[in-house]
Amino acid sequence: MPAPSPLHCALRESAARHPSRPAVVEPGSGTLDYRALDALSDRVRDRLAALGVRPRDRVGLYLRKSIDTVAAIFGILKTGAAYVPVDPDAPPARNAYILHNCAVAAAVVEARFAERLAAEIAALGGAVPAQLVVDETGGGHGLARALDAADARQPAAAIDDAMPGPDDLAYILYTSGSTGKPKGVMLSHENAVSFVEWCSDVFAPRPDDRLSSHAPFHFDLSILDIHLAIRHGAALVLIAEDRGKDPLHLARLIQDEKITIWYSAPSILSLMAQFGKLPEHDCSSLRLVLFAGEVFPVKHLRTLCAQLPAPRYFNLYGPTETNVCNYYEVVPPVPEARTAPYPIGRICEHLRGKAVDEHGNPVAAGDEGELCITGRGVMQGYWMLPEQTARGFLVDADGTRWYRTGDVVVEESDGNYIYRGRRDRMVKRRGYRVELGEIEAGLYQHPLIKEAAVVALPDADAGVRITAFLSSKDGTRASLIELKRFCAEKLPLYMIPDQFAWLDALPRTSTDKTDYQRLKEFA
Amino acid sequence: METGIDYRQAVKDYILNEFLPGENPDNLTDDLPLISGGILDSIATLKMVLYFEERFGIVLEAHEADKEHLDTVHDIAALLASKAR
Numbered sequence: 001m002p003a004p005s006p007l008h009c010a011l012r013e014s015a016a017r018h019p020s021r022p023a024v025v026e027p028g029s030g031t032l033d034y035r036a037l038d039a040l041s042d043r044v045r046d047r048l049a050a051l052g053v054r055p056r057d058r059v060g061l062y063l064r065k066s067i068d069t070v071a072a073i074f075g076i077l078k079t080g081a082a083y084v085p086v087d088p089d090a091p092p093a094r095n096a097y098i099l100h101n102c103a104v105a106a107a108v109v110e111a112r113f114a115e116r117l118a119a120e121i122a123a124l125g126g127a128v129p130a131q132l133v134v135d136e137t138g139g140g141h142g143l144a145r146a147l148d149a150a151d152a153r154q155p156a157a158a159i160d161d162a163m164p165g166p167d168d169l170a171y172i173l174y175t176s177g178s179t180g181k182p183k184g185v186m187l188s189h190e191n192a193v194s195f196v197e198w199c200s201d202v203f204a205p206r207p208d209d210r211l212s213s214h215a216p217f218h219f220d221l222s223i224l225d226i227h228l229a230i231r232h233g234a235a236l237v238l239i240a241e242d243r244g245k246d247p248l249h250l251a252r253l254i255q256d257e258k259i260t261i262w263y264s265a266p267s268i269l270s271l272m273a274q275f276g277k278l279p280e281h282d283c284s285s286l287r288l289v290l291f292a293g294e295v296f297p298v299k300h301l302r303t304l305c306a307q308l309p310a311p312r313y314f315n316l317y318g319p320t321e322t323n324v325c326n327y328y329e330v331v332p333p334v335p336e337a338r339t340a341p342y343p344i345g346r347i348c349e350h351l352r353g354k355a356v357d358e359h360g361n362p363v364a365a366g367d368e369g370e371l372c373i374t375g376r377g378v379m380q381g382y383w384m385l386p387e388q389t390a391r392g393f394l395v396d397a398d399g400t401r402w403y404r405t406g407d408v409v410v411e412e413s414d415g416n417y418i419y420r421g422r423r424d425r426m427v428k429r430r431g432y433r434v435e436l437g438e439i440e441a442g443l444y445q446h447p448l449i450k451e452a453a454v455v456a457l458p459d460a461d462a463g464v465r466i467t468a469f470l471s472s473k474d475g476t477r478a479s480l481i482e483l484k485r486f487c488a489e490k491l492p493l494y495m496i497p498d499q500f501a502w503l504d505a506l507p508r509t510s511t512d513k514t515d516y517q518r519l520k521e522f523a
Numbered sequence: 524m525e526t527g528i529d530y531r532q533a534v535k536d537y538i539l540n541e542f543l544p545g546e547n548p549d550n551l552t553d554d555l556p557l558i559s560g561g562i563l564d565s566i567a568t569l570k571m572v573l574y575f576e577e578r579f580g581i582v583l584e585a586h587e588a589d590k591e592h593l594d595t596v597h598d599i600a601a602l603l604a605s606k607a608r
Binding site: 242243245246247248249252271275462479480481482484485487488493496 | 543544545546547550551555556559560561562564565566569573585586588589590
C-alpha cells in the first residue's frame with residue numbers, strides 16, 4: 001500500500017478544488033474560505049520556521065477554539081512539526097507541564113496565557129519556548145495581526161510545505177495519567193490519515209456538508225471534525241468551549257448553521273434531549289449524528305431518537321490511542337423495553353481486533369476478554385514513557401503490536417462487540433478519560449488531607465458518579481467549598497468529584513491496602 | 524410578578540440545599556466564584572437556571588446562562604432581579 005499523503009495535504013487540495021467554499025465558520029466572528037485558510041496557515045508555517053521550528057519538532061497550541069486555532073494547526077503541520085493542543089480552561093501549571101514534557105520548540109499562545117506559561121515552564125527548569133502571541137482570537141483576525149506585527153519587525157521567508165513521512169508525528173494528545181501526570185499519546189500522519197480515510201468511506205462527506213466542531217481540540221473527537229471536513233471541502237462550524245454545554249444554544253446552532261453532521265460526547269446529546277427543546281427547532285439539515293467517548297444512557301438516547309428520527313445514528317468507540325476502532329449504527333426508534341446500552345459494534349475496517357484473557361490468549365466468541373487493536377490507526381506510543389508504552393501493547397510471536405485498550409468486551413456471534421467495563425481505574429466522564437489516581441494525586445496535595453481514595457459508580461442520569469473519601473491529618477475537615485475550589489486549582493473541571501466524604505480513617509483490606517470495595521458500598 | 528423578593532437569599536438557599544449539603548452557609552459568600560471555582564458544574568448550573576426560571580416565571584437568554592453572568596451569588600441575584608423587573 002503506498003504511503004498516504006501527510007495530513008495537511010488535504011487542505012491544499014481542498015483549497016485548489018473549492019477555493020471560495022467556506023472552510024471554517026466561527027459563529028459571531030466570521031468565516032474563512034478555503035483559499036484564505038490555506039494562505040493564513042502558510043503564513044503561520046513561515047513564521048514558525050523563522051522562530052526555529054523544524055520538521056519533527058513539537059509546537060504547542062494554547063488558544064481558545066477559533067478560526068485562528070484551526071489556521072495555526074495547519075500552519076504547524078505544514079512545518080512538519082506535530083501540534084500539541086492544551087485545554088485553555090485547564091490549570092496553567094498542568095498545561096505548562098504538558099508543553100514542557102514534550103519539549104515544544106514553540107507555542108502559539110493567547111496573550112492572556114503567555115506570561116504565566118513562560119513563568120511556569122521556567123519554574124519546571126525548562127527552556128522557555130519561542131511564542132507566537134495572539135492578542136485575542138476570533139475570526140482569524142488576531143492571528144493575522146500577530147503575523148503582521150512580526151512581519152513588520154522582520155519578514156519571514158516563505159518556505160515549502162514539509163512532507164513528513166507516515167511515521168512522523170502529526171499531533172500529541174495528552175490524556176489523564178494514573179500517576180497523577182498527564183501522558184502524551186503520539187499519533188503519526190499515517191495514524192491520522194488512515195482514520196480520516198476510514199471516516200470518508202463510512203460517512204461519505206460532501207462539500208456541502210457542515211460539520212459541528214463541538215469537542216475541544218485537545219480531545220480526540222476533534223480529529224474527525226477538523227480533518228474530515230477539510231479533506232472533503234466541507235464547512236467546519238466551531239462551537240466555543242464556553243457555549244458547548246448550553247443545550248438551547250446548541251439546538252439553535254444546529255438550526256441556524258444548518259449542521260448536517262453532528263459529533264459529540266453522549267453527555268452533550270443527553271443534555272440536548274432533556275433541555276434543548278429540539279422539537280421546537282428546525283434540525284432537518286441533520287443527516288448524521290455521531291457520538292463517542294462514553295456509554296450513552298439508553299433513556300436519553302431513546303428521547304433523542306424520538307425527537308429527531310430522521311438522521312442516522314452511529315455509536316463510535318475507541319480510546320485516544322486508536323481513535324475510533326469500533327462502530328455501531330443505532331437504528332431509531334429505541335425500543336421502550338430496551339435498558340441495555342447499545343453495542344460498541346464491529347471493528348473498523350482499517351484495523352483488526354481481538355479479545356484476550358489475562359495471559360494474552362484470544363478468548364472464544366461470547367467470553368469476556370480485554371479488547372486489543374492493531375493496524376494503521378494505532379498510536380506509536382506514549383511520549384518519553386517507554387515502560388508505559390511497552391505495557392500498553394501485547395506483542396504476538398509474529399511481531400504484531402496489539403494495543404491493549406483496558407476495556408473488557410464480549411464479541412457476539414455477529415461480530416459486534418459489547419462493552420462490559422474497565423480492567424483498571426479509569427472512567428469516562430462527559431467523554432473525557434479520568435484516571436481516579438490522578439484525582440487522588442491532586443487531593444493529596446491538600447495540606448489537611450492524610451488519605452484520599454476516589455471511587456466511581458454508574459449513574460443512570462450522569463453515566464458515572466465520582467466520590468472522594470478523605471481522612472484528615474489532625475481531625476480538621478476542609479469544607480465542601482474549600483475542597484471544590486482546591487480541586488479546581490489542581491485538576492481540569494471535569495475531574496472534580498461529585499461528592500466528598502470525610503472518614504476518621506479509610507477502610508483497609510487484610511493486606512493493608514485501601515479497601516475500594518467497601519468504599520463503593522459506602523458511596 | 525413577585526415583589527420584595529430577596530434574590531440573594533433565594534440563590535444562597537438553593538445552592539446550599541442542592542449542591543452543598545452540610546456546608547456552613549457563611550462560607551458561601553456573595554463573591555465566591557461558583558463556576559470557575561469548581562462548585563457548580565455545567566449540569567448544576569443548568570438545573571439552577573431552570574429552577575429559577577420556573578420559580579420566578581422569567582426566561583434567561585441562552586447567552587446569559589454562562590460564567591460571565593452566573594459566577595457568583597451576587598451576579599446571579601442581580602440577573603434574576605433585572606429579569607423580574
